[in-house]
Amino acid sequence: MLEQEFFQHLTDGVVIMDKQRIIQEMNPAAVRLTGWHIGDQAPYCTFCQKRDIQSGEQRCLLMGHNPPPYFESEMPTMYGETIPVSFSTTDLSGAPDEEGKTVLMLRDLSQKKKEDEIRMAKLLARQTIEAQETERKRIALELHDGVGQSLFSVSMALQVLASQTEPSTASFITGTLPVLQDAMQEVKRLSADLRPPALDMLGLNAALTSLIRRIEQHFPLTVTLHSNVDSDTRFTPQLELNVYRIIQEALHNIAKHAHSPEAVVEVVYDLEANMLTVTITDHGTGFDTEMVHRKGGLGLRHMTERTLLLDGTIRVLSVPDGGTTIHISIPCDNKETLYADN
Template sequence: MLMQTEFLADIVNHLPEGMIVMDTERRIHYLNEKALHMTGWKLGDTVPYCTYCQEREVNDGENRCILTADEPIPSFNSHLAVYEGLEEFEMSLKKLMIADRTYYVLRIRQPVKNENSERARFHELLVQETLLAQEAERKRIARELHDHIGQSVYSIFLGLEVIKQGINDEKYQHHLFNMMNVMEKTLDNIKQLTKSLRPEIVYDIGLEKSLRQAVKDWRKLYQIEIFLELALDKEQELDPEKQLHLFRIIQESITNAVRHGKATYVSIHLKTYYQYVFFNLYDNGNGFLAEGCSKKGLGLKHMYERCKMLDGDIKWLSKEGGPTRVEGFVSLVKPEGERESELNDCR
C-alpha cells in the first residue's frame, strides 16, 4: 500500500534538517518546520546567497550559487543571512524538474560536531604543525642560501671581475665574460629562490605589501602579465601566521598556472567581507580536470589544507583547455584554542 501524500508531507515536516524548495529565482515555494525555525524565512521569501557565493567572481550566464554548477560538490559549509544575523550551515542542493520547470531542494543543517569531526580537527592540527615545521625549514634554507651560498657565489663573481682586468687575450676575455654572465644569473636565481622561501617578508611588511612586491617579482621571473586587485579592510587584518598561509596559497596558484598551465595572464583578487577574506585567481592557461583535485598533487593538497586550517575553503573551477579559476576564503577570526606561540614557531 502506497503511503498517503499527507503522511509523507508530515514526515518531511518533522525531519531534523531544514528542507527548502525554491525556484531558479531562489523564491521559496516550500519549507519545513525545521527550516522555518532555523532561518525565520517564509513562503515567497528569496533565499539569500551564502557569504561565499556573494563574493564569487562569475562569468556571464554562470549561476552565482556554487551548488548549482554542472558538477556540484556534494555539500558545502558557509554562512547564510537569517533573522538573527549570519548563521553557519552545511548545505546541499538537488535539482528537480516538475512540469518542465526547474526547482531546487536546499538541505541545511548545523555543522555536525561528533567523533569524526573531532578526528578531522586533530588531523588539521597535525597538518598545521607540519606546515609550521615546513615554514621553519624554508626559513633555514633561505638563510643558508643568502648567508653562505649567495655570499660565496658573489665572492667568486668579484674575483672574476679582478681577473678580467688583468687578461688581454680576446679569447680568454670572451670565456670570462660568459662565466660572469652565468654567475650573475646564478645570483639572480638565488635571490628569487630566497624570496620565495623566506616567510619574513609577510611578517615584516604585511600581506598587502608582500603581494604587491611578489607580483613585481613574478612578472619579471615568469615574463607574464599579472593583474592584482586588493580590497582589504585595514581594521580587520589577518594575524601574521594567517597572512603567511594565504600568501602561500596564492604563490602556489601562480606557480601552477605558469608551470603546469602555461598561462600568460593571471588576475588576483582579494576582498574582506564580514569576518572573511575572499580570494579569486583566474588564469588563461591550459586548464585541467578539476574533479577531486584537492587530492591530486602535493601542492594542491597543501593549498586545501591551509584553507581548512584557517576555517575556510577552496575550489578549483577548470576544464581541459582552460581557463582556470581558483576561489575560496579564509576566516579572520582566530580559532578557539589557537596558540599564541605558533607565530614564533615558524620564524
C-alpha cells in the same frame, strides 16, 4: 509520572538490567543508540570483553568492587557495529522489585570522536606546515647568507683578477661574470620563493606584488592584482603566510600548466564581515576537477590543507578549455587569523 517523562526524554541512553544483565527497561535514546530490546542480555563493552579478570571477579568493570565513576570504551550494537560511548552505572535500591537491578547510562561519543579526529588532523597539518616553513626559512637564509655571499665574493675576486691579468685571460674572466650574475639572481629568487622577506616586514600586499614580479620575469604570464588590503592592514603571520602560499601555488600552476597568457588575483578584506576572500582566475586550458581530486593532485591538496587550517572554505571551478577560478574565503575572527591594525 514526572520521573517517567524525564526517563523517556533523556538524551543519554538509560538501560535497567538485572544481575544476569537481562534488560528490564530502556529509554528511547538507548534503543536508538544500541538497537537492543527488553529481554536481551546486554553485551559487554570491547574493553571488558578482553580484560583479564581474577576468579570470582565481575567481567563488567563498572559492576565490580571500587568501580570508576565512568569510563569510555566501545559497545556492540544490534546494528552489527561498535560505537564509542561513555559508561556509568548505579545500583537501584528502595522498592523490593528494584533489588539487584543496575542502571547503565550510555552517552554516544561518535560526534566527539569525529571532532577529535578532525582536531587531530588539523593539528598534524599545522605541525607539518610549520615544520616545512621552518625548514624553508632555514634554507632561504643558507642560500642568501651562504651561497649568495659566496657567489658575490667570487664575483668580486674575478673582477679584481680580470683587472690584473693579461687581456686575453681578462676577456675570458669578464665573459664568465654574466653567468655568475645570473646564478646570483637565481639564488636570490629561490631564497625569496622559500621565504619572502617582504611578507614579514611589509605584509601580504607587498609580498604578493614581489611574487608577481618574479613570476612575470620567469614565465610568459601577465598577472593583475586587485587588492584592498593596504600596508596598514595586517593579519596574523599564520594567515598571511598561508594565503601567500596558496596564491603562490595557484600562480605557479597557472604558469606551468594552464597555458594562459594572463591571470587575475583579487584579495578583498571585508571589515564588516571580518572575512578575507581570495579569487584567482585564468583563461587557460582548465581541467577536470573530479579527476584531479581522484588522483590527489598535490597542488590543489596543499591549497585545500592550508585553507582548512584557517577554518576557511575553497571552491575550484574549472572545465577543460574553459579556464579556472579558485575562490577562497577565510574568517578573520579567531586567534589563528586576527591581528588587528584594521
